[in-house]
Amino acid sequence: MSTPSSSRNSWKVSASIVSKRTSNPIRAIVDHIKVKPNVNKSMISLALGDPTLFGNFKIHQTCTDAVAKQLHSYKSNGYPPSTGYLSARKAVADKFTLPEAPLTAQDVIITSGCSGALDMCIGVLCNEGDNILLPRPGFSLYQTLADSKGVEVRYYDLLPENNWEMDLKQLETLIDERTATVVMNNPSNPCGSVFRKQHLLDFLEVCDRHHLPVIADEIYCDLVFSGNEFFPLASLTKTVPVLSVGGLAKKYLVPGWRVGWIFIHDRQDIFAKEVREGLNSLSQLILGSNSLVQSSLEDILHNTDSSFYDDTRVQLEANAKLSTEILSKVPGLKVIVPQGAMYVMISINIAEFKDIDNDIIFTEKLLGEESVMCLPGSVFQCPNFIRIVFTSPPEVLKEAYERMAEFCARHHK
Amino acid sequence: MSTPSSSRNSWKVSASIVSKRTSNPIRAIVDHIKVKPNVNKSMISLALGDPTLFGNFKIHQTCTDAVAKQLHSYKSNGYPPSTGYLSARKAVADKFTLPEAPLTAQDVIITSGCSGALDMCIGVLCNEGDNILLPRPGFSLYQTLADSKGVEVRYYDLLPENNWEMDLKQLETLIDERTATVVMNNPSNPCGSVFRKQHLLDFLEVCDRHHLPVIADEIYCDLVFSGNEFFPLASLTKTVPVLSVGGLAKKYLVPGWRVGWIFIHDRQDIFAKEVREGLNSLSQLILGSNSLVQSSLEDILHNTDSSFYDDTRVQLEANAKLSTEILSKVPGLKVIVPQGAMYVMISINIAEFKDIDNDIIFTEKLLGEESVMCLPGSVFQCPNFIRIVFTSPPEVLKEAYERMAEFCARHHK
Numbered sequence: 013m014s015t016p017s018s019s020r021n022s023w024k025v026s027a028s029i030v031s032k033r034t035s036n037p038i039r040a041i042v043d044h045i046k047v048k049p050n051v052n053k054s055m056i057s058l059a060l061g062d063p064t065l066f067g068n069f070k071i072h073q074t075c076t077d078a079v080a081k082q083l084h085s086y087k088s089n090g091y092p093p094s095t096g097y098l099s100a101r102k103a104v105a106d107k108f109t110l111p112e113a114p115l116t117a118q119d120v121i122i123t124s125g126c127s128g129a130l131d132m133c134i135g136v137l138c139n140e141g142d143n144i145l146l147p148r149p150g151f152s153l154y155q156t157l158a159d160s161k162g163v164e165v166r167y168y169d170l171l172p173e174n175n176w177e178m179d180l181k182q183l184e185t186l187i188d189e190r191t192a193t194v195v196m197n198n199p200s201n202p203c204g205s206v207f208r209k210q211h212l213l214d215f216l217e218v219c220d221r222h223h224l225p226v227i228a229d230e231i232y233c234d235l236v237f238s239g240n241e242f243f244p245l246a247s248l249t250k251t252v253p254v255l256s257v258g259g260l261a262k263k264y265l266v267p268g269w270r271v272g273w274i275f276i277h278d279r280q281d282i283f284a285k286e287v288r289e290g291l292n293s294l295s296q297l298i299l300g301s302n303s304l305v306q307s308s309l310e311d312i313l314h315n316t317d318s319s320f321y322d323d324t325r326v327q328l329e330a331n332a333k334l335s336t337e338i339l340s341k342v343p344g345l346k347v348i349v350p351q352g353a354m355y356v357m358i359s360i361n362i363a364e365f366k367d368i369d370n371d372i373i374f375t376e377k378l379l380g381e382e383s384v385m386c387l388p389g390s391v392f393q394c395p396n397f398i399r400i401v402f403t404s405p406p407e408v409l410k411e412a413y414e415r416m417a418e419f420c421a422r423h424h425k
Numbered sequence: 426m427s428t429p430s431s432s433r434n435s436w437k438v439s440a441s442i443v444s445k446r447t448s449n450p451i452r453a454i455v456d457h458i459k460v461k462p463n464v465n466k467s468m469i470s471l472a473l474g475d476p477t478l479f480g481n482f483k484i485h486q487t488c489t490d491a492v493a494k495q496l497h498s499y500k501s502n503g504y505p506p507s508t509g510y511l512s513a514r515k516a517v518a519d520k521f522t523l524p525e526a527p528l529t530a531q532d533v534i535i536t537s538g539c540s541g542a543l544d545m546c547i548g549v550l551c552n553e554g555d556n557i558l559l560p561r562p563g564f565s566l567y568q569t570l571a572d573s574k575g576v577e578v579r580y581y582d583l584l585p586e587n588n589w590e591m592d593l594k595q596l597e598t599l600i601d602e603r604t605a606t607v608v609m610n611n612p613s614n615p616c617g618s619v620f621r622k623q624h625l626l627d628f629l630e631v632c633d634r635h636h637l638p639v640i641a642d643e644i645y646c647d648l649v650f651s652g653n654e655f656f657p658l659a660s661l662t663k664t665v666p667v668l669s670v671g672g673l674a675k676k677y678l679v680p681g682w683r684v685g686w687i688f689i690h691d692r693q694d695i696f697a698k699e700v701r702e703g704l705n706s707l708s709q710l711i712l713g714s715n716s717l718v719q720s721s722l723e724d725i726l727h728n729t730d731s732s733f734y735d736d737t738r739v740q741l742e743a744n745a746k747l748s749t750e751i752l753s754k755v756p757g758l759k760v761i762v763p764q765g766a767m768y769v770m771i772s773i774n775i776a777e778f779k780d781i782d783n784d785i786i787f788t789e790k791l792l793g794e795e796s797v798m799c800l801p802g803s804v805f806q807c808p809n810f811i812r813i814v815f816t817s818p819p820e821v822l823k824e825a826y827e828r829m830a831e832f833c834a835r836h837h838k
């Protein structure tokens with residue numbers, strides 16, 4: 013039994029246990045970095061997964077036109093249903109349906125960003141005291157959500173030497189009777205990896221054998237570089253029930269618009285009895301997603317010129333290549349070549365440095381000396397790596413990487 | 426210990442306990458109404474608290490212009506901070522600050538609608554196993570949120586014979602050492618009542634004596650009719666800490682835009698230690714509110730012509746008067762005259778009817794015979810009342826009320 017959060021004989025108001033166990037690992041580490049950037053060098057941040065920051069990745073006019081149209085129609089200002097406008101759900105289903113993984117409007121829930129989708133999926137599948145399998149390294153919100161709900165986190169490893177593929181042997185050892193679900197993320201934040209088809213099939217085989225439903229975070233779907241192919245997880249299984257989540261944020265370069273979705277892939281009707289109803293119930297708590305953007309989904313998803321997607325991918329791929337080329341040559345660093353998304357993880361060979369003990373100190377000193385900010389791998393449960401977001405313009409990336417090279421040379425043994 | 430939500434030897438996936446205890450009382454009752462509207466009469470719904478449905482309440486051009494401006498600036502598509510843009514928080518603080526209840530940007534959190542604000546406020550103040558005091562009749566989301574979090578609901582009564590003032594004597598008997606907070610709602614949904622200053626002072630005296638922090642739902646602030654005045658609760662106390670919630674939905678006629686806020690009123694620094702930090706933590710779970718609307722708040726709040734507010738109020742007041750005038754003359758009904766918001770509660774004198782046993786049957790038969798839909802008081806924990814939303818155009822209201830009068834005459838003893 014917990015203690016009362018308020019006491020009757022004085023003004024002492026505590027915050028709830030839930031709020032206390034809700035924390036963002038990024039903030040927990042980054043807020044402790046007390047080092048100030050070098051005032052003699054311009055600040056370059058490679059830390060935030062927000063492609064809109066620099067103006068080089070441009071939203072497509074279809075998106076702005078679509079929202080402007082809704083705005084001026086005066087027809088989309090009222091309350092949408094809690095699971096989203098039917099027309100929006102249909103537009104999303106039509107865009108993402110596949111012969112092997114068919115979707116109708118009934119299988120789609122519109123959410124407050126992909127974050128809202130993850131919140132609902134973890135919320136509907138996990139009880140307090142259950143455990144959940146999360147990727148390490150992985151997007152930190154998974155842990156924040158699990159902790160908040162009192163769900164025990166068990167990390168399965170992604171192996172840098174295998175293009176960050178999942179260590180399925182180790183994953184399997186984590187499963188017990190209280191394992192409620194496994195989150196997989198493809199393409200990956202922070203790894204920039206894209207899973208091979210056979211690897212996904214092997215993963216599904218494990219899930220199938222243990223009757224483990226999957227939450228597939230596919231928000232970076234299609235953001236893959238040449239030579240790689242993205243396979244929606246649900247398209248590869250007839251048996252494993254999958255809640256797949258995504259949203260507008262990354263592909264359409266509008267993270268602030270806060271529109272995401274859940275796809276209920278459930279070819280055996282395993283979710284039909286309870287999970288669909290549970291998602292419906294959870295959708296009523298805050299009625300999440302903006303009506304103007306929801307009603308624009310049909311235009312955005314179906315009328316955006318295909319060249320827009322190509323342009324984004326080409327730019328990202330060029331930046332990925334540039335990052336790999338320059339940073340691979342820096343002694344002490346090892347680049348795990350990215351295959352998609354907008355991230356690259358770089359391994360720091362600590363033993364080669366004379367006065368850098370770990371990734372957090374690396375990050376702090378780099379900031380203090382070179383005014384270059386990236387995230388230490390520790391915020392993704394992956395020490396002695398750093399994550400770089402390569403959405404800045406090429407000339408900015410080059411400048412940052414030159415400074416990093418000088419920095420590494422200076423601290424090298 | 427709860428049972429696992431997934432079983433390892435077969436595909437049996439349960440929904441979580443949290444999702445199962447999350448339910449909307451409106452849906453629970455309304456979904457059971459199996460009666461179909463009378464096909465010979467046009468459908469008139471007086472059930473939904475959405476003023477945008479009929480086109481008579483028009484959004485002000487400042488709002489559309491403001492969003493269009495942000496849209497075309499291409500500067501407001503990225504991630505806002507989890508508590509909202511600083512400029513948005515400042516715009517809200519500047520609009521709502523008062524000498525007796527000062528607000529700065531630091532005291533404002535931008536949320537996903539007022540619903541999101543309520544979710545966070547209840548979430549930060551209440552632990553599972555605590556109890557919360559809620560108004561009866563009251564907005565059903567309060568209970569949905571409390572149930573979802575495993576917080577015990579205790580209802581305090583609003584007294585129809587006293588303009589729906591709180592029964593403070595009864596309220597006081599409900600407080601014990603596990604009472605985490607009390608929700609008060611002024612002006613009220615579903616009552617359309619507006620509390621007198623002295624009543625608010627009496628309420629605060631009780632809270633003060635028991636050291637009970639308050640969540641004040643003031644989303645209908647300023648929507649009050651002549652002869653009444655709205656007093657923000659926080660402006661009347663120097664001691665009781667108040668989380669006040671509101672949003673754009675009602676006053677600006679844009680419920681679908683999903684922007685709300687929390688004001689932290691805390692003149693004794695009681696929330697300073699834990700509750701502010703807790704709200705910050707909870708804000709990180711879904712990063713709720715749309716960036717375009719957030720960045721439009723300054724224009725919306727500060728540049729909307731004052732005539733807009735007057736027009737809305739005048740229209741609402743005229744509709745309130747019309748509703749009162751017509752329905753007061755209907756034998757079997759008693760109107761509790763509304764003082765604000767967009768609702769009126771009508772008492773049904775069941776004893777006067779020959780074949781109507783309660784408010785749910787009244788609602789069903791009215792729908793089946795007259796194609797007029799309103800909500801039974803039971804969805805607000807207030808049997809033998811019905812709630813009418815009077816935002817339809819006057820001619821529609823008149824038609825609906827005439828049908829109701831005929832209906833009541835037909836079923837009268």
Ligand SMILES: Cc1ncc(COP(=O)(O)O)c(C=O)c1O
Pocket residue numbers: 061124125126127128151197200201229231258259260261267270271272711712
């Ligand atoms: C893997 C992954 N999933 C989900 C999200 C959250 O997406 P949204 O902004 O739509 O909430 C992010 C954002 O960075 C992400 O990297």
Ligand SMILES: Cc1ncc(COP(=O)(O)O)c(C=O)c1O
Pocket residue numbers: 298299474537538539540541564610613614642644671672673674680683684685
């Ligand atoms: C009293 C009250 N509080 C809060 C809300 C929710 O407001 P929002 O639409 O901003 O979530 C409503 C909506 O009807 C309401 O009546």
